[in-house]
Amino acid sequence: MTPGNPGPVMRTAAALVLAAAAVLPAVLELASPAPSAVIGPPVGPVTDRAVPPNRPRAADLRAPGAAPTVDLKLSGDPGNRITLVLLGDGYTDAQQPLFRDQADRTWRALLEIEPFRSYQSFFNIRRVDVVSTVSGIAESESAGRSTSTPLGMHFWCEGTARLLCADENATARYAGEGEGPQYLIALANSTEYGGAGGTGVTTLAGGSPDAGRIIQHEIGHTIGDLGDEYDSAPTDPDYPNLSTADADEMRRTHTKWWRWLDAPSPDGGGPVGAYRSANGLYRPTPDSVMRTLGGTYNLPSREAILEQIYRRVRPVDAPEPAAGPVDGRPRLAVHPLPLTGPRQLRVDWTVDGQPVEPTAADRTWLDTSTLALAPGRKTVVTATVRDTTDWVRDEAFRDQFMTRTASWTLTG
Numbered sequence: 253m254t255p256g257n258p259g260p261v262m263r264t265a266a267a268l269v270l271a272a273a274a275v276l277p278a279v280l281e282l283a284s285p286a287p288s289a290v291i292g293p294p295v296g297p298v299t300d301r302a303v304p305p306n307r308p309r310a311a312d313l314r315a316p317g318a319a320p321t322v323d324l325k326l327s328g329d330p331g332n333r334i335t336l337v338l339l340g341d342g343y344t345d346a347q348q349p350l351f352r353d354q355a356d357r358t359w360r361a362l363l364e365i366e367p368f369r370s371y372q373s374f375f376n377i378r379r380v381d382v383v384s385t386v387s388g389i390a391e392s393e394s395a396g397r398s399t400s401t402p403l404g405m406h407f408w409c410e411g412t413a414r415l416l417c418a419d420e421n422a423t424a425r426y427a428g429e430g431e432g433p434q435y436l437i438a439l440a441n442s443t444e445y446g447g448a449g450g451t452g453v454t455t456l457a458g459g460s461p462d463a464g465r466i467i468q469h470e471i472g473h474t475i476g477d478l479g480d481e482y483d484s485a486p487t488d489p490d491y492p493n494l495s496t497a498d499a500d501e502m503r504r505t506h507t508k509w510w511r512w513l514d515a516p517s518p519d520g521g522g523p524v525g526a527y528r529s530a531n532g533l534y535r536p537t538p539d540s541v542m543r544t545l546g547g548t549y550n551l552p553s554r555e556a557i558l559e560q561i562y563r564r565v566r567p568v569d570a571p572e573p574a575a576g577p578v579d580g581r582p583r584l585a586v587h588p589l590p591l592t593g594p595r596q597l598r599v600d601w602t603v604d605g606q607p608v609e610p611t612a613a614d615r616t617w618l619d620t621s622t623l624a625l626a627p628g629r630k631t632v633v634t635a636t637v638r639d640t641t642d643w644v645r646d647e648a649f650r651d652q653f654m655t656r657t658a659s660w661t662l663t664g
Contacts, residue, residue, distance in 0.1 A: 261540075339439070357438065366518070423436050519540070555645065597639050
């Protein structure tokens with residue numbers, strides 16, 4: 253885990269690699285045991301390659317460790333947003349326009365899939381323009397050649413062909429500390445297919461035709477702490493979307509995604525249930541983006557992602573004026589984080605515990621001068637901001653993390 257990166261605790265890098273074809277519905281085994289998320293080979297002929305020696309590659313220590321940064325999307329206070337930091341490796345100065353284009357495609361692809369599309373205002377996005385003295389990274393065909401780049405990105409990480417790793421210390425140094433939680437996404441200057449997620453640095457080949465779909469899958473590991481749902485995935489059920497229990501046992505024990513059983517799947521592929529993979533684990537739906545690239549997150553996975561987001565981001569920014577005692581009869585306002593689409597966070601107001609309706613259609617503020625208050629008496633006005641989305645069914649979690657209040661005491 254990178255310092256300042258709030259990603260899930262790393263189990264092993266081997267559990268996080270993506271080596272899947274975006275269009276293959278079938279699950280294919282690798283010729284040799286794969287300790288990672290392998291759905292199948294990329295489209296086209298596959299050349300058998302010997303696994304090179306498993307030796308770690310370090311970043312180019314002569315690199316400065318600092319680079320220009322650009323804010324691509326500023327949604328709000330970085331102390332109450334998740335910042336996605338996009339960095340490139342193996343892009344020379346002349347190739348910076350290529351990196352900028354691939355970085356834009358990456359974050360835009362991420363915001364095309366739910367729940368990231370609706371909750372995109374919960375994220376700031378920053379780009380770091382890291383310049384490499386050499387073009388490209390250590391790819392599979394050049395595994396024996398040492399390509400020294402600022403972030404030390406390379407394929408054949410831990411002996412797995414499409415596991416793409418980066419030097420986490422170097423990547424964190426270029427990303428900087430920042431304010432609030434950060435997730436680091438490193439793009440390699442490569443058209444080869446591969447990536448990784450769930451560790452301190454999420455990686456992908458920026459030039460791969462499947463780059464947009466790769467980031468949608470890998471960020472599910474990193475932000476949602478999701479596991480791979482395909483047949484050849486490791487038999488680790490310690491993820492919110494994987495289980496050793498069937499549907500009957502989930503209902504009986506109230507475990508895993510029991511609240512979602514029989515709910516219609518977002519992709520229309522069948523109700524949420526317990527679908528057994530060849531590795532013996534159950535998954536919530538017949539298919540999802542954690543099984544086949546280009547799909548959607550199933551409902552239990554969508555809820556898991558939202559829960560991880562809300563563990564890091566409050567549903568509301570600081571109120572105006574600051575909560576606490578206030579003089580006179582001011583206008584009180586809260587600032588719920590906006591959603592993309594018609595649904596917004598709900599705002600309710602009470603005066604001394606009794607519900608009141610704001611006079612304006614915009615429920616984010618209340619003019620206290622319109623209230624009939626007894627002179628000289630202290631009055632408590634409270635605003636409650638709550639995310640009522642039906643993508644979350646854990647009401648205890650909604651109460652704890654998806655609901656916030658601000659209270660003011662009026663005197664005089």
